[in-house]
Amino acid sequence: MADLSVSLCGINLKNPVIGASGTVGFGREFDEIYDISVLGGLSTKGLTLEPRPGNAVPRIAESRGVILNAVGLQNPGVESFIEHDLAWLQGKGIAVIANVAGSTLEDYEKICARLDGLVDMVELNISCPNVRCGGMALGIRPENVKEVTRLSKGALKRTPLMVKLSPNVESIAVNARAAEEGGADCLSLINTLTGMAVDIERRRPVLANNTGGVSGAGVKPIAVRMVYEVAHAVSLPVVGMGGITCAEDALEFIMAGATAVQVGTANFTDAMAMPKIIEGLNAWCDRHGVERLADLRDTLTLN
Amino acid sequence: MKEVLATVLANAPIAEGVYSMTFSAGTPMPVRAGQFVNLGVGDGAHLLRRPIAICKAEGENITVCYQLKGEGTRLLSRLPVGGKVSVLLPLGNGFFVREEEKKIALVGGGVGIFPMISVLREYVPKGKEIYSYIGFRNKNAVCCLDGLEKSTALTVVTDDGSYGKKMNAVQAFATDMDRVKPDVVLSCGPVPMLRALKEVMQGTGIPCYVSLEERMGCGIGACLVCVCNKTDGAHARVCKDGPVFNIEEVIL
Numbered sequence: 030m031a032d033l034s035v036s037l038c039g040i041n042l043k044n045p046v047i048g049a050s051g052t053v054g055f056g057r058e059f060d061e062i063y064d065i066s067v068l069g070g071l072s073t074k075g076l077t078l079e080p081r082p083g084n085a086v087p088r089i090a091e092s093r094g095v096i097l098n099a100v101g102l103q104n105p106g107v108e109s110f111i112e113h114d115l116a117w118l119q120g121k122g123i124a125v126i127a128n129v130a131g132s133t134l135e136d137y138e139k140i141c142a143r144l145d146g147l148v149d150m151v152e153l154n155i156s157c158p159n160v161r162c163g164g165m166a167l168g169i170r171p172e173n174v175k176e177v178t179r180l181s182k183g184a185l186k187r188t189p190l191m192v193k194l195s196p197n198v199e200s201i202a203v204n205a206r207a208a209e210e211g212g213a214d215c216l217s218l219i220n221t222l223t224g225m226a227v228d229i230e231r232r233r234p235v236l237a238n239n240t241g242g243v244s245g246a247g248v249k250p251i252a253v254r255m256v257y258e259v260a261h262a263v264s265l266p267v268v269g270m271g272g273i274t275c276a277e278d279a280l281e282f283i284m285a286g287a288t289a290v291q292v293g294t295a296n297f298t299d300a301m302a303m304p305k306i307i308e309g310l311n312a313w314c315d316r317h318g319v320e321r322l323a324d325l326r327d328t329l330t331l332n
Numbered sequence: 333m334k335e336v337l338a339t340v341l342a343n344a345p346i347a348e349g350v351y352s353m354t355f356s357a358g359t360p361m362p363v364r365a366g367q368f369v370n371l372g373v374g375d376g377a378h379l380l381r382r383p384i385a386i387c388k389a390e391g392e393n394i395t396v397c398y399q400l401k402g403e404g405t406r407l408l409s410r411l412p413v414g415g416k417v418s419v420l421l422p423l424g425n426g427f428f429v430r431e432e433e434k435k436i437a438l439v440g441g442g443v444g445i446f447p448m449i450s451v452l453r454e455y456v457p458k459g460k461e462i463y464s465y466i467g468f469r470n471k472n473a474v475c476c477l478d479g480l481e482k483s484t485a486l487t488v489v490t491d492d493g494s495y496g497k498k499m500n501a502v503q504a505f506a507t508d509m510d511r512v513k514p515d516v517v518l519s520c521g522p523v524p525m526l527r528a529l530k531e532v533m534q535g536t537g538i539p540c541y542v543s544l545e546e547r548m549g550c551g552i553g554a555c556l557v558c559v560c561n562k563t564d565g566a567h568a569r570v571c572k573d574g575p576v577f578n579i580e581e582v583i584l
Contacts, residue, residue, distance in 0.1 A: 054554035058572070061333045061552070062420075074556070082567055087547045089557045091404075093377045098549065103556045103567060245379045297550050298372065298379045300335045300420055 031314030032321045033307065035069070035289050037266055038189035038214045040149050042069035042124050042289060044307050045322065046279065049270055049293030050075055050128035050152065050193075051100065055114040056121065062300050067307060070124030072217075072291060073110065075154050077130055078140050080106035090226040090235035094247030095272075096294055097224050099238035102130055107140055115147060126191065130154040134167075137177050141184035151188055153181055153213075156195025156220035168195040168220075171207035178211025189214035191268065194259065197223050201255045202262035209263045217268040217291065218259055219252045245294040248272045253281050260286025260327065274302065276309025286327045333423065333552060334361075340415045341393065343408075347468075347475035350443070351409045352387070354395040355417055363389035364426035365454040366447050366518075366543055366576050369396060370551035372418030373404045381420060382408065383548050383571065385447040385520070387479070394421065397446045397476065423551055424575045427451055427518050427541060429460065436460050437514035438483070439529055441467040441501045441521030447543050449479040451518055456482045463487075463512045467501030467521070470494045485512075502528040514538060519579075527584045540579040546570040 033044035047070040048056070054074050056065050065071065083103025090097045104110075110127070118125050127148040131137045137153065144151055155177055156168035167173045174192070182190050192208040194201055196219040205216055221242025226235045234240070252271020260267045269287030273279050274295040282290050295302035314322055338355035346352045363386055370381035382404050388395035400406055411417055427447075429436060436455060440448040445466050452462055464483040468474045471494040480486050488496040489504045497504070502525055505517075509532070519529055520543040533540045549557035553572025561583040562568050568577065 052550065052555055054556075058550070058552040058554040062335060083556065083559065086557075086559060088559070089380070089547050089549050091378060091380050094379070096379050096549075098555075098557065100556050103559065246376065294379055297381065297555070299418065300550075300552070 031311050031319055033310055033314070035323050037124070037268070037289055038150065040124050040189070044069040044310065045283065045289035046303050046307050047072055047124070047126065047268065047289055047291045048296065048303060049291035050154065051098070052293040052296045055110065056118050057114070059296070059300065060121070063304055066121045066123060067304050068123045069289060070126055070149070071118065072126040072128045072152050074104050075102050075128045075130045076104055076107045076110055076140065077102060078107055078136055080104065080109065085237035087235060087237055090241065092224075092226050095243050095245040096297070097226050097236060097241035097243050098221070099236045099241035101238065107143055111143075111147065124149045126150045126152050128152040128154050128193070134177055134180055138180045138184045141181045141190070144188065145185050146187040148188060150191050151181070151185060152191040152193050152217060153177065154193055154220070156193060156197070168204075169198055171203050174204045175207040175211040178208045178213050182212035191215045191217050193220055194218040195220045196251065196255055202258045205259040205263050209265055213265060215266040215268060215288070216259060216263065217270065219248070219255050219271045222248060222251065244271070246272045246274050249278060249281070253285050256282055256287050257285040257329065273306070274298070276306050276313050279306055279310060280313060280325065283322070283325050284327070284329045286329070288326060333420070335418065335420050338417050338419045340411050340413055340417060342413060343411050346397065348472040349400045350397060350473070350475055351400065352395060352397045353408070353411070354393055355419065357392045357394055357419065357421065360391045361389060361394060361422055363394070363422045364428070365450040366427035367422040367424045368575065369394065370420040370423060370548070371396070371408060373407050374418060375407055378404045378407065380549065381551055383423070383551055385450070385543070386422065387446045387449045387476070388453055389450070397443070399443045420551055423571060425573070427543070427576050429455055429516060433515035434461060435512065435514045436462045437505060437509070437512060437517045438462060438464040438466075439501050439505045439517060439519040439521070440464070441525045442469065444519070444521030444525070444543070445476065445480070447520045448518070449476055452479060452482045463508070463514060465489070465501045465505040465508070467491070467504065467525075468495065500525060500528075502532060505529075506532045509536070516541070519543070523584055526579070530579050530584055533579060541576050542579050542582070543575045544570050544577060544582065545575070
């Protein structure tokens with residue numbers, strides 16, 4: 030039995046596996062299938078100040094080895110989360126990470142102030158590619174990344190700030206440094222890659238939104254490369270994600286420099302994906318005589 | 333709600349482009365009429381499960397019927413007897429018929445006929461009178477008659493008149509509605525059919541429930557992918573709040 034615990038910005042996770050935002054809601058549905066207290070943490074569905082209805086359907090499409098989604102930030106609003114879901118989720122004894130999004134800089138400041146001291150961490154979604162007036166612009170340019178990070182951090186007196194980076198940028202390492210300069214406590218990456226799937230019979234994009242975020246097994250090599258680059262460009266802890274389906278995938282990210290990982294699309298393919306990954310990490314460590322999983326972080330040697 | 337690695341007991345075509353698969357969930361499953369399963373394609377390339385209505389549930393054995401639509405369903409159709417399939421079940425709210433509703437009308441079209449069979453299996457033994465109006469594209473698509481014949485009265489029609497009268501299921505029901513006077517109407521089928529049914533039901537005062545279909549992500553209500561528009565302006569999750577909705581409460 031290996032020690033799978035990791036420390037992220039002073040928060041102790043019993044293992045490095047975190048449910049990725051948008052794929053696990055606020056945890057209740059997956060808890061009907063397994064006790065989610067086995068997880069290291071959960072990043073909530075992206076929260077906004079006001080409830081949002083999201084995009085038209087279809088909101089999801091499939092391509093080989095990946096999916097595309099354009100949910101458009103449907104969520105009940107931060108107040109509903111605080112009132113109805115937060116205490117329940119905290120009762121699960123896992124790290125509660127509130128993923129937040131906004132249309133303006135002020136939105137980010139306000140929602141961070143509202144959540145300060147209430148959750149274990151706030152994850153800034155500045156890269157959701159689906160809301161025309163919102164996230165994308167803030168996540169692309171390094172100066173905007175720095176500014177939104179600085180304002181959000183200013184509103185968080187007691188809660189660490191994780192900034193989720195978009196891969197749809199000129200240099201993710203440059204944006205990582207911008208977030209670091211803005212005062213981020215840690216970084217998570219990658220958010221989805223922007224893509225399109227076409228229904229050739231109708232000669233139209235499958236998604237009502239035309240484009241959507243690509244995720245799933247097929248994006249993993251891109252994500253691992255970016256995690257490696259970012260982990261070596263900043264001195265902040267990095268949470269890696271993108272196409273993780275099994276323990277071995279998670280280990281690639283950890284060896285490339287990630288302190289913890291998030292699992293998203295795999296939850297759709299296999300509802301038990303996260304508990305299986307946790308078990309798999311333990312089994313791998315035992316097989317390899319590794320006593321502390323954290324010792325595997327950043328152990329990659331380049332050729 | 334459980335994820336199981338089920339064993340395929342049967343998987344064969346029953347009509348043009350339509351397969352019936354029976355699998356053992358390994359443990360008895362309490363299933364209500366109108367609920368569905370989410371089947372893993374299991375090849376590593378198709379990451380989304382395929383949501384498919386339950387036709388029949390007997391102890392641990394579940395039967396679903398599915399239309400070959402694309403690569404995913406084609407791969408499912410090649411699963412051999414004895415093969416394994418990852419199944420998340422039972423999902424959704426299902427149809428619920430009240431004690432005082434004695435006469436049920438079923439209006440099913442295309443692949444929407446399969447959940448109707450689950451209603452017949454649950455409610456015929458409970459003494460309900462069930463009048464079924466079932467529409468197929470043509471005679472090659474006709475299937476599951478043995479299950480449908482459990483109805484008190486069964487009307488099968490086709491779009492081209494190659495089996496039964498040339499009309500659709502809603503037309504067949506509409507011409508019979510005043511005579512049968514159902515206490516409740518349950519339906520599943522393509523959206524244009526459900527729209528036509530909504531028009532027929534308008535002002536009748538008869539409750540009508542429809543089972544909707546939408547592209548799904550998780551299938552359990554977490555990802556907010558498969559929403560439908562409600563008349564009160566809200567979004568409902570087809571997988572968790574549905575798939576069965578009061579026809580007056582959804583915008584079709």
